[in-house]
Amino acid sequence: MSSQQPRYVKMHDNDNVVIIANNGGLPAGTVLDNGIELREAIPQGHKVALTDLAAGDIVRRYNVVIGYAKTDLPKGSWLNEHRLDMPAPPELDNLPIATEKTTLDPLEGYTFEGFRNPDGSVGTRNILAISTSVQCVSGVVAHAVERIRAELLPKYPNVDNVISLEHIYGCGVAIQAPDAVIPIRTLRNIARNPNFGGRTLVVSLGCEKLQADVFFPDRFIPIKNGGFQRQDENIALVTLQDEENIGFEGMIQSIMRAAEEHLIVLNKRVRTTCPISDLVIGVQCGGSDAFSGVSANPVVGYATDLFVRAGASVMFSEVTEVRDGIAQLTARAASPEVAQQLIDQMRWYDQYLGRGSADRSANTSPGNKRGGLSNIVEKAMGSIVKSGSTPIQGVVPPGERCTTRGLNFSATPASDFVCGTLQLAAGMTMHVFTTGRGTPYSLKEAPVVKVATRSDLARRWHDLMDINAGRVVDGDATIEEMGWEMFRYMIDVASGRKQTCAESLKIYNSLALFNPAPIT
Template identity: 75%
Template sequence: MPLETPHSIRMHDSDNVAIVANNGGLPAGTALADGTVLLEGVPQGHKVALADIPAGGPVYRYNVIIGHASQDLARGSWVNEHRLDMPQAPGLDNLPVATQGLTQPALEGYSFEGFRNADGSVGTRNILAISTSVQCVSGVVDHAVRKIREELLPKYPNVDNVIALEHVYGCGVAINAPDAVIPIRTLRNIARNPNFGGQAMVVSLGCEKLQPDLLFPKNTIPIRDSRQHVDLQDVDVVCLQDDEHVGFQSMIDSIVSVADKKLQILNRRQRETCPASALTVGVQCGGSDAFSGVSANPLVGFATDLLVRAGAKVMFSEVTEVRDGIAQLTARAANQEVANALVREMDWYDRYLGRGSADRSANTSPGNKKGGLSNIVEKAMGSIIKSGSSPIVGVVSPGNLCEQPGLNFAATPASDFVCGTLQLAAGMNLHLFTTGRGTPYGLKEVPVIKLATRSDLARRWHDLMDVNAGRIVDGEATIEEMGWELFHLMLDIASGRKQSKAEALGLHNSLALFNPAPVT
């Protein structure tokens, strides 16, 4: 329900701005609870000055300088991106290390029903995934997948789905360039995702630069078993240019035949009780607004701490969305090695953006600004909150696996699709995604739980949003209450007892590889 009285949210006592919480915003002349009178209409989620701020003066939100006034701003003024100058990026030298980060007591006794794998990982779904070595084969694979779903999948009731891991990489690229290792290892590690049960198969064209033996060296995929030594599992390859393929139908028949063999193996898998520590959860925000750092992201942060206490792996990401809070992150690093890794990834990305004559300011979208986020500094402060308060125990470079239990930073771009793809490669088996503007984002590889930052969004997109974090803004629930609700929802969805809205509707986005290497 719309708030009947003027309501503003100030994140810290030292802040000299607050955001308007009322649905539809507030008109000029409205008096806030602290006596501030709006000099002009202020949209929902946007900032109002709580004091006179001179030109060049700092503007504080989250007790952080998010910018400097580009003009004199009288108390009651609308503070937006046009009236703020963004501060310089913080330096990467002389940062605090391991001065914060709360180690909380273990959380025991929580479990879910999952699919155990030989490498010790656990799937939340049982999926046959067909890798592709090049985009050229996607149309053929798509045809085969439809046939497999219609004709084979009903015979194997323990298999949830068959999917194609399609992408636009594989040829027309500098395959031996140093940074080409990122998309290649991303595709290799996605094939190892816990939800795929170790049953790797690949469809190749034959003439592409990303040959199957480069994607999977020696035509095998490494599987680490419970005795902690590495076995090599064969990867079945269907090459469309092989002489045996005479016509389109023979290609389809070959793919279907290999898939049938894989489905027989996957169908033997049964859900069994697994500890919550077997979860690998990726957290992400997209279509953010000024409420992201007020409701949904703090809620995810609380749940993140619960997962860490339960021994799970949790990844937060998006380099440009944490870059301005680097001192906060190194202060939470578990040790100097982790702090150094955080700085290394920030520095690499600074230089990567520099090569394209861009900087972190390119991150903030028109939707972010319409939702009240003036710049990347303000956005970053709200984004970091979803990482909770636990120590950061590991840093995952793009395309690598997340192997350290606890809170990890996965160094990814902020693009929703690229970030999700890299978190899949890191081993994610469950995804939390917050949004303020709204997005139908989903992944077919793992369940995606979406949280709305505002009640109005949750009402309008009632069949797309799983959780209404706007209840926190409306005063109907606390972060702690909703944090436990979210934790139990994750266990239910991981167990297959429930489906997320995106999963039930079959909404999903394609993989989007991060490829900083040249395209030829």
């Protein structure tokens, strides 16, 4: 298909807008095949009015009201954030509760090669992770990690990597505040991620508020003469302020000795054939554009359905990016109890935003708007489709562990980094991340499969994007075809047969804790 031929995408027969698909957009005067002439130049991904709109008229995309015309807009006009008034947020009362009962046939016969842990969980990678109890130790731990990689890791070829779980929590915080439980349990559960083999190595300073018995209350107990006694041989604690650590090199040697004890055990892990039901997958979008809900997210949604049919646990997230579609979610809840949990998480977040004098409109970024997304309502409709079509079986509060097979909602902020951090805490062992504007986001704790919404982005960032869903927009592949392609690719990544682009390049983002509690 010629790039000069005017192309557009209409999501539903009832919509009164379409988005322009051509790279670079289309100039004023272009006539679409439906006879509408563009009254002005319209960028790629941006909306065109299909009918004359009077001020206050409904603007509909995805068969959903995404806004109201601010002024009279003749057909062929460009609709953007400046020309739309956003609808009020949906109420959290009188919602449809567990009314949709979509049933898909089980998908059998698919397995992957994973690392089974003593607790029965399965990792996709074999990583030594060093937890930090406070930011003060991060520089020392970073130095130790480089030494471990250079001097110890070559002796243990079955271990994929050594990483530090650095963060900015642990001291100067109101650690007894009610909401402090969120960052504390997040750090605790990240340390338990299945990709780390059930081994936990903690490096502390010694004087911080996040003491070992608060960090891991079931695995350390204080002793009379100071310090802590561990209750589990799978955990180790190195405290830099301990008297035996003489100088910087003494600290490094203490960390390296503890690390080698763990490396010996981790090196014995081998990949074994595991059912797909042992996978825990997180899906997320960032740097979204108007094509996110056209190509990449529907492809992810199709793959989500395949993994759920095969028994896997799949989490979608981002409270503010599903809030405007809450009625869709409560209708898909597997039970009234799950629907109520969804409502509770939305209400808590509404109150959290209210305390900061913010609302859901703060979500949409300048890049989202340049990519054609006028407001959070439009963005939400494209975001939700990552979840596929199966019933929502569980809701995971922020920082908690996912314990339910099937489709889960993991209640996280929409921030890419915070969402990824909380999904790691929930037990995610593989991440899928869609993007339209482009972002090099990745994680060192789990492989991240990057999906481009547009072929132009996939071409320009050819060594950063793993899958080009823009082929759907180009007419070169269907959502079903690409969903199966993604499903098979992800199994190869989970099995270690393939590395993602970010893994090959070794580019990673830091953890970002969600901490709604005060900082003192």
